[in-house]
């Protein structure tokens with residue numbers, strides 16, 4: 001089943017929370033929620049290079065004393081991209097999930113999204129995020145209460161299981177039972193974290209099994225990969241995380257691939273400008289140089305995967321001690337041959353190693 005969207009009319013179609021996510025033409029794209037990355041400033045940068053059809057907030061933590069996190073709320077209240085944004089929650093306390101979902105519903109959100117996929121041990125040990133996948137009875141109760149109390153769309157982002165896929169079919173039946181409006185599915189188990197191949201066959205299974213649209217997530221690294229994943233899974237669209245940090249042109253390139261247009265070639269010079277944009281983001285301005293540098297290095301870890309096949313940029317960039325050193329390295333690798341091509345895929349064997357990967 002495919003998610004709405006004739007590209008031209010998507011915002012009008014989807015912005016009203018009371019409208020169901022209906023069928024339409026074409027496939028859709030979404031920027032995956034990424035904690036400490038996909039804030040309002042990053043969303044604005046992405047939107048300039050080629051906007052996805054949907055955004056998701058970083059997760060709002062939900063517990064007994066939780067309030068709406070103000071910086072995350074800004075990605076909803078200050079969203080001028082013209083594209084709908086879903087508000088994501090992570091938690092396990094049913095009354096508090098209902099309470100926060102109701103608070104969030106007062107804001108201009110496309111829907112409320114529940115995180116059932118976070119693989120960080122400090123998170124899943126509390127039985128939240130991916131930890132919920134160990135307890136389908138609890139999922140049943142949470143989704144039942146949220147469905148009963150959320151007037152607009154209710155969506156889920158999850159993985160295909162905790163340790164293995166033994167409960168996958170049961171969890172899918174709960175997604176159907178509670179009339180979830182959209183499932184974003186990372187085709188790995190919690191224990192697989194980010195390692196190994198993505199099980200696109202499991203995503204195809206969900207697409208075939210569910211009434212709601214499914215967004216395929218996990219290692220969608222280029223327009224070509226997106227086309228292949230859409231064809232393998234028949235998903236309504238793709239959700240992209242790390243490759244959108246590496247290559248913010250990816251949503252535009254996917255749109256071009258879907259519409260049969262020539263795919264934009266990105267030059268090293270354009271990537272150098274993108275790095276400047278990241279460094280000039282207002283969030284970066286507010287912190288001391290050392291923190292700004294380490295925050296920029298987080299992005300550069302992804303970008304560097306497509307700069308040179310030998311990984312020289314990544315090695316040197318990681319050792320840079322200050323702004324001058326770091327930008328010298330960027331200039332050397334990106335402006336010596338400014339018209340050089342930024343690889344649409346990460347070079348084989350070149351890995352990003354940012355500190356935090358939830």
Ligand SMILES: Cc1cc2nc3c(=O)[nH]c(=O)nc-3n(C[C@H](O)[C@H](O)[C@H](O)COP(=O)(O)O)c2cc1C
Nearest residue numbers: 032033034035058059186218219240241242357358
């Ligand atoms: C730095 C980072 C932060 C993340 N934070 C969240 C989050 O807040 N909520 C969530 O559902 N997933 C989070 N994820 C998972 C991504 O949304 C996505 O499912 C995962 O990265 C796989 O997609 P990709 O291969 O396109 O990156 C995070 C991933 C990364 C790398």
